[in-house]
Amino acid sequence: MNYHPGHDLLEQYAAGTLPMPVALCVSVHMGFCAQCSAEVNALQALSGMLLEELPGVPVADAALHHVFARIDRVDSNTQIADARITRADDVLPAATGAERSSTAAAKVPKALRKLVPGGFSKLNWLRVLPSLRIATLDAGCDDYSVMLHRVSPGGSVAMHDHRGLEFTLVLSGSFSDEKGVYTDGDFLLREPQQPHRPFAAQHEECLCLAVQQAPVRFTGFFWRLLNPFLR
Amino acid sequence: MALPRAFTAASTRATVTSIYDAKNSDTDPWGAVLHCVAKQDRAAFGQLFAHFAPQIKAFGLSTVLPDRSGQFADELVQETMITVWNKASSYDAMKAGASTWIFTIARNKRIDLLRKLKRHSGMLDIDDIWPIEDEAAGPFQNLQQRLTERRVRESLKTLPPAQREVLLMAFMEGKSHSEIATDLALPLGTVKSRIRLAMQRLQLILEK
């Protein structure tokens, strides 16, 4: 793994100001990267110290009692909720052995588990090109589209361009474009007007998390994707 | 940091299992207080609340809000402190200082409340994307993190005021570099270089 989010992105991630879909990509990268995790941990420590140094603003006398009242109210319900969470975790289905692809075997990172509850192979994959399947995830954000791209071994994606920023995170397998070779955990940021043509590696399928800013409408997106000569 | 005698490091000596624990509770008395809170100690929680609630309120008040209803900061204090109470037993002094841990909770609650204000929904879980603790970190990373915390705490004392100012705006007010530039009437490049200088001084930039 050679491609990391820049310092600015890690800073905004630590400050909690990064749009959620972008933070999702950074978070998944951190699962692969001890270096970026350490940098974020250090930035969070700095933030904790800055927080401690803020000139405090007095809170109402009743505020502590309010907190205790809410704690007491919630206490009786907590045990039921906890039990429910444990049960939900238990039923997470494992990838089926029948499907022999790296996608089926790929572990779902914690940051993605709510969007991919049954494993990658259980998603609703749409074949948009002979070598490309796409699953759209509902991240509840209008400004970004969050998708998973699954490229067949040796497959290529038509030359494409995008209006906004495009974040790509390799979850498994590898792909290459004009600029380099990308493997598990690599984090890529493409600016608009940087058309590129990605190829998956010959020997295995490539699974990527793709987050795009200001996506065009679905039909438009597919239409552009299917039209290699369109910019 | 004024602490009552009961919450000094000595009260937790019994639970000290390694030299790193001992070092940590010497430099971070609030870690020891959190340890008591984990055992449902309401007096200890009162101490923690008295110390951190005014700062969390200040953190909430500094937030750039889409609308200016004054309840945001108070709600942030409530939500953060309730989570501190509920999660205290999962706080690990080996992984991070108490203020780091409390910051991550307050930050996540701020994201959550801002999302609710903007009526954003969606399946994504904030704590999944911004984990409160680094679960993947092993003993080596934990040791490194504690050394980093100590180094940052020391070098923060000598940081030039202009550099501290941009750090406060970025991390406490949650402003982007261009928003900071507008607020301070400085060129964007100056803001960026100030932040880089501060990071270098605190040795927070790791070469990749």
Ligand SMILES: [Zn+2]
């Ligand atoms: Zn990295």
